[in-house]
Amino acid sequence: MNNELYENLYAYCQKYDIPIEYLPEILLEPKVIPMIRGKAFEFTVLKALRQILPTDVWLVDKPMVNAQFGLHDTDVRIVHKPTGKIISAECKLVGKGTFKLNKDASVQARVKCMRSRTLGESKIKELAPKLGVSEDLLKVHNDQYVPADFQVVITNLANAFYETDEKTDLFEWQPDAKGTTFLKFLSGLEAEEGLQHFAYNQMYLADSAHLAILPTNNLTCTREKCTSPQSCGFIPNYPLLIFEKDAIVPKKPWYSVENSATVLENILKTQHNLAIFEGKF
Numbered sequence: 532m533n534n535e536l537y538e539n540l541y542a543y544c545q546k547y548d549i550p551i552e553y554l555p556e557i558l559l560e561p562k563v564i565p566m567i568r569g570k571a572f573e574f575t576v577l578k579a580l581r582q583i584l585p586t587d588v589w590l591v592d593k594p595m596v597n598a599q600f601g602l603h604d605t606d607v608r609i610v611h612k613p614t615g616k617i618i619s620a621e622c623k624l625v626g627k628g629t630f631k632l633n634k635d636a637s638v639q640a641r642v643k644c645m646r647s648r649t650l651g652e653s654k655i656k657e658l659a660p661k662l663g664v665s666e667d668l669l670k671v672h673n674d675q676y677v678p679a680d681f682q683v684v685i686t687n688l689a690n691a692f693y694e695t696d697e698k699t700d701l702f703e704w705q706p707d708a709k710g711t712t713f714l715k716f717l718s719g720l721e722a723e724e725g726l727q728h729f730a731y732n733q734m735y736l737a738d739s740a741h742l743a744i745l746p747t748n749n750l751t752c753t754r755e756k757c758t759s760p761q762s763c764g765f766i767p768n769y770p771l772l773i774f775e776k777d778a779i780v781p782k783k784p785w786y787s788v789e790n791s792a793t794v795l796e797n798i799l800k801t802q803h804n805l806a807i808f809e810g811k812f
Contacts, residue, residue, distance in 0.1 A: 540554075559701060561695065561701065564701075565627075568690075568702075569622075569624060572622050572687075573593065574593070575734075576606070576620065576734065577591060577593050577607050579788055580607065580609065583788060583789060583791055583792070584791060584792055585792070587612070588611065588612055588613065588792075589609060589610065589611060589792070589795070590609070590610040590612055591608070592608050592610075593605075593607055593608065605620075605681070606620055606621050606622040607619075607620040607622060607685075608620070609683075609795060611795070611799060614799070616799055616802070618682045618798060619680075619682055619683070620681065620682070620683040620685050621644070621676075621680070621684050621685070621739070623642050623643055623686050624642075624643060624686060624687070624689070625640040625642050625687070625688060625689075625690045625691045625772060626641045626642070626643045626690065626691070626769060627693050627695075628691065628692075628693065628694050629641040629690075629691045629769075630688070630691035630692055630706070630709075630710050635776060636776035636777075637773055637775045637776055638713055639771050639772065639773045639774070640691040640771075640772045641769035641770070641771060641772070642684065642769060642770045642771075643690075643768070643769060644676065644684060644742070644768060644769065645674050645676070645769075646673075646674045649674045650669065650674075655669045655673065661679075664764070668757075668758065668763065671757055671758075672754065672763065675765040675766060675767070675768060676765065676766045677764055677765055677766065678743050678764070678766070680739070681739055682738065682798050683736050683737070683738060683794065683795070683798070684737050684739055684742060684766075685735070685788065686734065686735055686772060687733060687734045687735065688714075688733065688735075689727070689730040689731045691710075692704060692705065692706035692714075692730060693705065706726070711723060711726065714726040714730060717729075717733070718733070733787070734787075735772060735785045735786065735787060735788060736785070736788055736791055736794055737770070737785045737786070738794060738797070738798055740801070742767070742770045743765060743766050744761070744762065744764060744765055744767065745764060746761055748784075752765065752767075753767075772785055
């Protein structure tokens with residue numbers, strides 16, 4: 532560890548009253564690891580997009596707050612330099628242990644895409660008109676997002692192969708034989724040693740509007756009290772990331788992060804066409 536990094540770490544521990552000699556034990560606490568990994572993934576996405584997107588067209592950064600309407604913090608902000616338009620990316624890991632090999636030989640994992648805190652009465656009153664939904668409908672979906680919260684969801688598969696070890700109670704990388712076979716197929720690797728690194732760094736993104744429960748997306752809301760189960764407009768808590776049989780790319784609306792420029796350009800085009808339709812141009 533270089534001196535500057537150690538000094539910054541020591542200063543952080545001093546500031547927040549963290550005994551630095553116990554920092555490894557604190558970081559390994561089962562309740563702490565998921566929070567750290569979720570936040571760390573935002574920076575992993577930041578690094579990846581900065582490497583993939585052309586710097587003369589796109590600016591990628593990570594604001595600490597989102598001042599726009601106070602709706603939702605931005606995980607990663609993507610700015611289209613020619614137009615100044617901003618796309619907000621939400622970084623969501625798949626659910627722990629959700630890898631599943633289906634009977635038709637397709638593979639799926641569930642992306643954990645829900646609010647960390649449910650909305651209270653006062654927040655519902657504040658957000659409902661901004662989101663363009665009724666208060667009653669937002670109460671039914673008070674832990675769910677709508678596409679207006681962010682334009683892109685980005686995930687990877689790694690968390691699908693983690694389990695909590697029964698002996699140590701620690702979060703461990705434990706793909707079973709089916710998971711290992713799938714990762715080898717997906718990555719083209721023969722050895723198991725590189726699979727974890729691959730799963731971390733191979734990311735997928737989707738336009739949030741294509742994840743929402745709308746007639747065009749052929750999804751059905753499972754909330755019993757939802758009055759518009761085919762068109763409520765909310766994003767399910769666990770959108771499915773699906774790989775059809777023998778496919779190395781996911782089923783739409785998900786795309787490999789290498790194609791992120793195309794996805795982002797399509798979002799800008801959709802926003803532009805919608806603005807024209809609404810008479811804003």
